[in-house]
Amino acid sequence: MVLSKTASNTDVSIHSTFASRYVCNSLPRFQMPENSIPKEAAYQIINDELMLDGNPRLNLASFVTTWMEPECDKLIMDAINKNYVDMDEYPVTTELQNRCVNMIAHLFNAPLGEGEAAVGVGTVGSSEAIMLAGLAFKRRWQNKMKQLGKPFDKPNIVTGANVQVCWEKFARYFEVELKEVKLSDGYYVMDPEKAVEMVDENTICVAAILGSTLNGEFEDVKRLNDLLVEKNKHTGWDTPIHVDAASGGFIAPFLYPELEWDFRLPLVKSINVSGHKYGLVYAGIGWAIWRSKEDLPEELIFHINYLGADQPTFTLNFSKGSSQVIAQYYQLIRLGNEGYRNIMENCQENAMVLKEGLEKTGRFNIVSKDKGLPLVAFSLKDSSRHTEFEISEMLRRFGWIVPAYTMPADAQHVTVLRVVIREDFSRTLAERLVMDIEKVLHELDTLPARVTAKLTAVAVEENNHHAPTVKKNVIELQREITAAWRKFVADKKRTNGVC
Secondary structure, X not given: OOOOOOOOOOOHHHOOHHHOHHHOOOOOOOOXXXXXXXXXXXXXXXXXXHOOOOOHHHEOOOOOOOOOOHHHHHHHHHOOOOEOOOOXXXXXXXXXXXXXXXXXXXXXXXXXXXXXXXEEEEEXXXXXXHHHHHHHHHHHHHHHHHHHOOOOOOOEEEEEOOOOHHHHHHHHHXXXXXXXXXXXXXXXXXXXXXXXXXXXXXXXXXXXXXXXXXXXXXXXXXXXXXXXXXXXXXXXXXXXXXXXXXXOOOOHHHHOOOOOOXXXXXXXXXXXXXXXXXXXXXXXXXXXXXXXXXXXXXXXXXXEOOOOOXXXXXXXXXXXXXXXXXXXXXXXXXXXXXXXXXXXXXXHHXXXXXXXXXXXXXXXXXXXXXXXXXXXXXXXXXXXXXXXXXXXXXXXXXXXXXXXXXXXXXXXXXXXXXXXXXXXXXXXXXXXXXXXXHHHHHHHHHOOOOHHHHHHHHHHHHHHHHOOOOXXXXXXXXXXXXXXXXXXXXXXXXXXXXX
């Protein structure tokens, strides 16, 4: 005789998650729920909501790696529970980090003697690496000024206005004046001559960018070094250089090996690079490399022993995963110089395919340079009818995430679109993107004539009507126009029955 039993309401393990009550009841968003829910339901609910995220492979706004080989994915998962900071417990992981530091230091032509170990550290990204390098410069400058009996309370750092926001964070968090070299129309990187003119006795370093976020262009570090050598000679100062090679550090050695930007230049004392960009590792790994031990003040290094042995540490955070360090080592030995060179050449070639396709439309000016990061930054030749923001918005319908933004101070009237070419962006995708951009342009051309001008007039009229005494600036007005255009397109979608 076969015995059977009826499942109770709480026995959900034999039911489909979609047949349970958990898909009918909304879960708390900002407070923990009172009761537990089955693991299957928790997974399904979270997974379903995550489907609304964009596709990382089609996120052309980001430099961050979105694809790695399955073998490396497995190594990452195998090490997901290892704490990077427990050096005594995980000595092999620590050894792999040291190998990465030395490999990258040699890649950047650090002047190391036979058997000499490189000076560097793994970080969670270039932002932390820049903070650490900046702290080292600040401390060395303070020590020097104390020895000279001079004030040491007003340090400054010279950068271009095109620097990433992490430099502004460093300046604000650690009380360093940020002296920015303004950009100019058609010249969107730091001018070495203007930068050196801004250097004074309180300058802790000049920061050069190897691969501007805005248009991918390399700043002229060699010219900056030569000018600064002369100024130091005349003034008796020893103002150094830091190279922010977050994006370009794994590009230049393979595509432009003859370019002098690294430790071959005597004033370059430290370099940061993002392993999670063209180092080809998922997000969460960066590297700070110093020229020599003398460039990293010993008093900034902490020593701990409560994890089992004496461990030197120079980081802003403490605990973090080991997976990305292991993944970086995998890429360095798996690809070698040959593999990295092939990948970077492919990226550059696909960037040229995209650039040429955009030029053939006759509608865009190319803002990026051929020599630099593998990206294409471009702007409309005629933005009187439609704007770059409209193109960016409409490309999302095809799945593409292409950012539109304005340039920094003194070039803020220039708006550009930017496509970053990563390892997993093929020629086929480049050609498809050009076709989709042409479709977007065609659709924009069929919209009512001068819709942007009409929206501008509406925005100005509403501004005058609601707040006649307050004149809105250009950026605020541009935002209103963009918002009004988005509403226009959304209304058009609804009337066309698009779902």
